[in-house]
Amino acid sequence: MKKLEGKVAVVTGASKGIGAAIARHLGAEGASVVVNYAASKDGADKVVKSIQEAGGKAVAVQADVSKQSDIEKLFAATKKEFGRLDVLVNNAGIYEFSPLEKITEAQLQKLFGLNVFGLILTTQEAVKYFGTEGGSIINISSVVSTMAPGTSSLYSATKGAVDTFTKSLAKELGPRNIRVNCINPGFVETEGTHATGMIAAGYPQQTLPATPLGRIGQPDDIAPAAVYFASSDSGWITGETLFITGGRR
Ligand code: NAP
DSSP states (O other): OOTTTTOEEEESSOSSHHHHHHHHHHHHTTOEEEEEESSOHHHHHHHHHHHHHTTOEEEEEEOOTTSHHHHHHHHHHHHHHHSOBOEEEEOOOOOOOOOGGGOOHHHHHHHHIIIIIIHHHHHHHHHTTBBTTBEEEEEEOOTHHHHOOTTOHHHHHHHHHHHHHHHHHHHHHGGGTEEEEEEEEOSBOOHHHHHTTTTTTTHHHHHGGGOTTOSOBOHHHHHHHHHHHHSGGGTTOOSOEEEESTTOO
């Protein structure tokens, strides 16, 4: 029997990168997966197709998870399609790096709007849909929440908020058997890290001397941990932060 047979999972920002890999891995373990995206319908449709071709169940749902009305729509669509909710992966997030004097109010609104406000509002809505048996919430944070490199103050602050939110909420929701954990990746090659120019700028090479395992990550290095946190294998684990970084801290 697959680990997530009969479970329903929503993965935010699953049209690309880490979210897409998580959606595929959850689907391969038997979960019915809602592949959320904001703009990349083609990417989301490809992820859905690959899950279906592997024998799984998935549907793509457009919703900007920094907006309350879209978040409500996302979970209503999940209920309509699959009838229940067991797992939420809060993966959608954006990263931008600027020295303090270059941080703008618009950038603050954008990064906190999605990475923090959106994540909290999405969680609040999801919890309404978990059944009496509880559920699992998996927040995708980052190694920068604790490493906090220079020119990453804004992005690091958003992920620090995610870590703290995770710990507090785990205590609050534990009695309802809703577990809340964080995955904190190190540098991972994704559409996003290509699009932001980080790969082209040689960022991976800069991180290698401090990476004991000697390579940057791939989305498939991260996704199995989401299956673990979603499944009963982690049934007595909540409020934890798992760093997946090749050993870089
Ligand atoms: P990515 O390749 O840029 O993909 C981002 C995903 O989020 C896309 O599916 C995108 O969908 C979606 N998205 C963006 N804004 C959204 C919104 N408002 N509503 C719904 N979906 C939205 O990102 P990634 O590199 O895989 O990163 C994923 C997560 O991991 C982020 O939270 C990031 O902070 C974290 N992380 C990444 C790394 C890394 O090195 N890559 C390291 C540590 C942590 P559309 O294309 O449709 O907009």
